[in-house]
Amino acid sequence: MSDEQQPKNSGAPRPTGKRQLSGAATTSSADYADKHVVRVEDKNHNDSPGGGVAAFPGEVATEMKKVVWPTAKEMVQYTLITFAFLIVLTALVWGVDTLAGLGVEQVLSDK
Template sequence: MTNPNGQTPAQPTGKRQLHGASPVSASTYEAKRTPATQERDPDEHTGGGIAAFPGEVASEMKKVIWPTGRQMVNYTLIVFAFLIVITAIVWGTDILSAKLVEWILIR
C-alpha cells in the first residue's frame, strides 16, 4: 500500500489515516478541551478553621464502617501469619548468606 507520495509507509497506519481523515481537528480539539480553572481569591477562606475541625472529624467518624470483633480477630491472625512468613524468609536468607560467606572465606 502506498501513500499519496507513492512511498510505502514505515509502519502500519490507522484506518482514519488511510482515508485522509485526521483523528484530531481544530474544532474537535476546542470542543474536547477542558476550560481553565479560575484562580481563587487569596482572601477567600475555603475551610471552617481550627474550631470546626473536631466537629468535622466526629461527623466523618460516624460514616466509617467499623469491623466486627470477628473480622478484627481474622485481620490480626492474617497479619501475624504474614509476619511469621516474612520473618522466616529473612532469617533463612540471613543464615544461608552467613554460611556462604563463611564457606568462601574459610576455604
C-alpha cells in the same frame, strides 16, 4: 485515514485530533477570548480550607461516623492473618540471613 471525506455542507471542519499540515489554526484567538472566564473574587470567602482549626473536631466526628468499623470476629480474623504473614516473612528473612552467613563463612574461612 486520508481517504475520509467530510460532507459538503457540514459547517465547521470536524476535528481529527491531528496537527494541521497547512499550519493554519482551526480556532481563532477570538474564539478563545469568547470562552475566557473572568474569576470574581468573593469578599466573604474564607481563604482557610476546611474552615480552620475550630471546625476540625466537628469534621473529624463527622468523618468517624462514616467509617464502617469491623466486627469483633473480623478483627480477630485480620489479626490472625497479620500474625501468620509476619511469621512467614520472619522465617523467610531468617532463612536468607542464615544462608548468606554460611556463604560468607565459606568464602572467608581458611581451608
